Amino acid sequence: MPFKEGCTIYSQEKRNDKYHRILEAAIKVFAEQGFYQSTVSQIAREAGVADGTIYLYFKNKDDILIQFFQHKTKQVFERFKEAVSKGDSALEKLRNLIRLHLKAFQDDRNMAVVYQMETHQINRSAEEQIKAMSKMYLDLLSEIIDQGQEEGSVRKDLYLGLVKRFMVGAIDEVINTWLHSKTGYDLVSMADPLVELLINGVGTSRDKQ
Amino acid sequence: MPFKEGCTIYSQEKRNDKYHRILEAAIKVFAEQGFYQSTVSQIAREAGVADGTIYLYFKNKDDILIQFFQHKTKQVFERFKEAVSKGDSALEKLRNLIRLHLKAFQDDRNMAVVYQMETHQINRSAEEQIKAMSKMYLDLLSEIIDQGQEEGSVRKDLYLGLVKRFMVGAIDEVINTWLHSKTGYDLVSMADPLVELLINGVGTSRDKQ
Amino acid sequence: MPFKEGCTIYSQEKRNDKYHRILEAAIKVFAEQGFYQSTVSQIAREAGVADGTIYLYFKNKDDILIQFFQHKTKQVFERFKEAVSKGDSALEKLRNLIRLHLKAFQDDRNMAVVYQMETHQINRSAEEQIKAMSKMYLDLLSEIIDQGQEEGSVRKDLYLGLVKRFMVGAIDEVINTWLHSKTGYDLVSMADPLVELLINGVGTSRDKQ
Amino acid sequence: MPFKEGCTIYSQEKRNDKYHRILEAAIKVFAEQGFYQSTVSQIAREAGVADGTIYLYFKNKDDILIQFFQHKTKQVFERFKEAVSKGDSALEKLRNLIRLHLKAFQDDRNMAVVYQMETHQINRSAEEQIKAMSKMYLDLLSEIIDQGQEEGSVRKDLYLGLVKRFMVGAIDEVINTWLHSKTGYDLVSMADPLVELLINGVGTSRDKQ
DNA sequence: GATGAATGAGAATTCATTCAT
DNA sequence: AATGAATGAATTCTCATTCAT
Numbered sequence: 001m002p003f004k005e006g007c008t009i010y011s012q013e014k015r016n017d018k019y020h021r022i023l024e025a026a027i028k029v030f031a032e033q034g035f036y037q038s039t040v041s042q043i044a045r046e047a048g049v050a051d052g053t054i055y056l057y058f059k060n061k062d063d064i065l066i067q068f069f070q071h072k073t074k075q076v077f078e079r080f081k082e083a084v085s086k087g088d089s090a091l092e093k094l095r096n097l098i099r100l101h102l103k104a105f106q107d108d109r110n111m112a113v114v115y116q117m118e119t120h121q122i123n124r125s126a127e128e129q130i131k132a133m134s135k136m137y138l139d140l141l142s143e144i145i146d147q148g149q150e151e152g153s154v155r156k157d158l159y160l161g162l163v164k165r166f167m168v169g170a171i172d173e174v175i176n177t178w179l180h181s182k183t184g185y186d187l188v189s190m191a192d193p194l195v196e197l198l199i200n201g202v203g204t205s206r207d208k209q
Numbered sequence: 210m211p212f213k214e215g216c217t218i219y220s221q222e223k224r225n226d227k228y229h230r231i232l233e234a235a236i237k238v239f240a241e242q243g244f245y246q247s248t249v250s251q252i253a254r255e256a257g258v259a260d261g262t263i264y265l266y267f268k269n270k271d272d273i274l275i276q277f278f279q280h281k282t283k284q285v286f287e288r289f290k291e292a293v294s295k296g297d298s299a300l301e302k303l304r305n306l307i308r309l310h311l312k313a314f315q316d317d318r319n320m321a322v323v324y325q326m327e328t329h330q331i332n333r334s335a336e337e338q339i340k341a342m343s344k345m346y347l348d349l350l351s352e353i354i355d356q357g358q359e360e361g362s363v364r365k366d367l368y369l370g371l372v373k374r375f376m377v378g379a380i381d382e383v384i385n386t387w388l389h390s391k392t393g394y395d396l397v398s399m400a401d402p403l404v405e406l407l408i409n410g411v412g413t414s415r416d417k418q
Numbered sequence: 419m420p421f422k423e424g425c426t427i428y429s430q431e432k433r434n435d436k437y438h439r440i441l442e443a444a445i446k447v448f449a450e451q452g453f454y455q456s457t458v459s460q461i462a463r464e465a466g467v468a469d470g471t472i473y474l475y476f477k478n479k480d481d482i483l484i485q486f487f488q489h490k491t492k493q494v495f496e497r498f499k500e501a502v503s504k505g506d507s508a509l510e511k512l513r514n515l516i517r518l519h520l521k522a523f524q525d526d527r528n529m530a531v532v533y534q535m536e537t538h539q540i541n542r543s544a545e546e547q548i549k550a551m552s553k554m555y556l557d558l559l560s561e562i563i564d565q566g567q568e569e570g571s572v573r574k575d576l577y578l579g580l581v582k583r584f585m586v587g588a589i590d591e592v593i594n595t596w597l598h599s600k601t602g603y604d605l606v607s608m609a610d611p612l613v614e615l616l617i618n619g620v621g622t623s624r625d626k627q
Numbered sequence: 628m629p630f631k632e633g634c635t636i637y638s639q640e641k642r643n644d645k646y647h648r649i650l651e652a653a654i655k656v657f658a659e660q661g662f663y664q665s666t667v668s669q670i671a672r673e674a675g676v677a678d679g680t681i682y683l684y685f686k687n688k689d690d691i692l693i694q695f696f697q698h699k700t701k702q703v704f705e706r707f708k709e710a711v712s713k714g715d716s717a718l719e720k721l722r723n724l725i726r727l728h729l730k731a732f733q734d735d736r737n738m739a740v741v742y743q744m745e746t747h748q749i750n751r752s753a754e755e756q757i758k759a760m761s762k763m764y765l766d767l768l769s770e771i772i773d774q775g776q777e778e779g780s781v782r783k784d785l786y787l788g789l790v791k792r793f794m795v796g797a798i799d800e801v802i803n804t805w806l807h808s809k810t811g812y813d814l815v816s817m818a819d820p821l822v823e824l825l826i827n828g829v830g831t832s833r834d835k836q
Numbered sequence: 837g838a839t840g841a842a843t844g845a846g847a848a849t850t851c852a853t854t855c856a857t
Numbered sequence: 858a859a860t861g862a863a864t865g866a867a868t869t870c871t872c873a874t875t876c877a878t
Binding site: 018 | 841842843844845
């Protein structure tokens with residue numbers, strides 16, 4: 001439609017603005033109550049819009065979750081990619097990844113809660129998007145492990161599928177514990193000790209069993 | 210109610226029977242659809258009882274989940290305790306624990322699904338019970354790590370809270386991946402490689418960073 | 419389930435009862451407000467049941483209309499069939515049909531209204547059922563005309579499809595006018611003059627144009 | 628508004644144009660989906676205007692239907708009047724009327740659908756307008772019958788109210804059948820046989836019963 | 837005049853829970 | 858104890874209408 005450019009940008013921005021306001025509100029409400037216990041009305045109230053407005057920006061309630069993974073989470077994961085690329089050694093890359101991961105999740109607790117909750121559901125409406133995110137993360141780990149093996153800093157006798165899960169799980173649980181704890185300790189400070197554990201394990205001897 | 214030792218009289222047994230039938234049916238339905246998407250009617254149909262009958266054995270829908278953690282899961286975890294006690298060294302104990310954990314969850318997939326789903330929720334109705342289970346598991350790990358440190362097989366420079374999460378998370382994620390995979394590979398075969406990773410980490414050198 | 423027979427019959431009857439109560443209530447409400455302007459709540463209130471109860475007997479709002487044509491209307495049309503079979507000559511059959519038709523619709527005004535309204539809609543949810551009713555009626559007319567032609571009381575130079583429509587339309591409109599009139603004149607008294615018109619037309623001469 | 632004769636100034640024409648575009652679009656959408664299943668947005672999209680624009684030309688959704696009968700249908704009926712006046716004998720007048728009626732409805736199927744649907748509703752928002760149309764049509768028939776009776780071509784022993792309904796109904800149903808048929812046969816070709824039926828009836832003998 | 841984003845009342849439908857039998 | 862019909866609160870979503878731009 002024949003709008004002046006400045007106008008278009010303006011209305012685009014406004015539109016964008018409301019989209020994000022609703023998305024953030026939804027994430028907050030989901031984080032507080034869980035997806036199924038949250039109502040569209042609560043999200044609308046939190047976002048300061050009418051119930052019907054939600055449906056101008058999202059197809060339905062499920063779609064909000066889908067957009068969360070498709071846009072918001074994706075953005076964060078893109079930053080993970082970047083952080084990894086900035087490391088030189090595999091170790092550095094891993095450390096960058098985990099530091100940023102913990103930092104990003106600490107900085108946006110609502111996102112963290114929703115991410116952790118939904119990725120552990122079955123029958124997920126955002127299945128596809130979650131699978132994509134998961135793959136992206138696992139690919140980052142693959143890259144790091146590969147490089148580590150080339151460098152000689154990572155063992156070659158590893159079952160890669162398992163190793164990646166082992167890492168993902170450890171990181172996830174550290175976040176999960178932080179989310180469920182009352183005391184708001186510093187999550188990021190867990191990054192280096194965690195990396196160290198992933199690299200060296202808990203044992204004293206290198207003898208393979 | 211279902212664990213009274215002397216409950217051998219007829220009506221008790223029958224009662225017991227129906228209680229378990231409903232509980233198992235519920236777990237199956239929850240595993241297939243998730244807690245909030247499951248209806249009491251579906252559970253009743255699966256259990257072969259009337260809707261109203263459910264309320265003779267459970268206070269409400271939430272209570273079914275609570276009982277799941279309070280009775281069913283607890284039973285399984287008691288077996289974990291036993292398995293740990295049967296090991297001599299810390300390593301053996303850890304291996305026993307993880308082997309049994311993976312085996313128990315592989316043998317009862319529905320239980321596994323519900324357990325994994327619900328422990329990652331917030332606003333959980335079974336919060337208290339889950340916390341108790343979690344504590345029980347972490348205590349087992351504490352015991353193992355303590356012994357390992359005494360034996361000298363486990364490093365002493367560890368932040369215990371983190372180490373336990375690191376272990377729990379790794380185990381959980383291995384299970385989670387199995388649950389989400391289409392191919393029904395053997396979960397138990399992951400036990401030993403996983404233990405090895407937990408002990409030795411992925412790195413080649415023992416030099417602490 | 420093991421009920422005594424008397425019991426089953428009783429509960430069946432009660433069930434049946436409520437089904438019919440809701441159906442009649444719905445027809446009344448539809449007749450007063452039209453299908454789309456009627457709400458399920460209004461129907462429930464009229465039937466003296468809770469909103470949710472409707473859904474124990476009908477799949478959804480559309481289904482009420484479908485059942486109306488599938489059961490209620492069908493019953494009436496079966497009586498038409500009977501009335502026709504009781505006539506000897508074609509003329510008598512036609513007269514029986516139209517008399518009963520007008521009588522049945524006069525006796526159940528709500529049914530008449532809903533029938534007339536819905537059969538003239540497009541995109542009808544009860545399309546299939548309406549088609550079936552329509553066919554049943556047209557078949558009755560076919561039978562009558564056939565017999566009349568054999569008897570020699572009905573002209574042989576007729577386009578049957580048109581003739582049937584001509585009859586149906588005339589009958590329908592007589593009913594329609596009665597429905598829209600304020601004065602509650604006797605609809606049945608229109609039957610014989612209408613039959614006479616259908617047979618003889620409005621013209622004075624038999625000369626074909 | 629759309630019928631001011633001198634409305635040739637630019638803005639008037641443009642206005643006129645948009646009014647008709649919306650009206651035609653609405654009729655199309657109503658014909659496809661029925662009045663209550665059509666949304667204002669659909670009409671706007673079909674007309675190529677914004678939702679809000681509709682309300683510059685019509686008071687509300689109901690008003691579109693009212694205008695349809697008040698303007699569009701009326702125009703067509705005026706042409707019926709004209710056609711009738713061009714006939715000499717009653718028979719010719721009737722034939723002219725029915726020929727044009729079928730032709731006009733065949734030429735504008737959407738109009739035909741909406742007309743047939745809405746005239747058979749109760750609780751019609753366009754009640755008043757439909758009544759006026761109906762009266763206009765019945766008056767035409769009255770005129771024809773009167774003349775026919777004077778000429779001697781129409782029987783004098785007729786209940787006029789009934790005769791008119793009989794005619795209207797027959798015509799309506801012929802149109803209705805055409806509308807619901809898949810095969811697009813020629814509706815106009817039904818005109819003469821229909822007139823013949825109305826005049827002579829289906830019977831072989833003139834003996835009054 | 838024209839737009840279309842925003843509104844919010846209102847509708848259909850679901851489902852945990854109760855309770856008369 | 859067992860049943861399952863009935864309830865009605867609660868939820869999602871739609872859409873006619875308005876109004877600031």
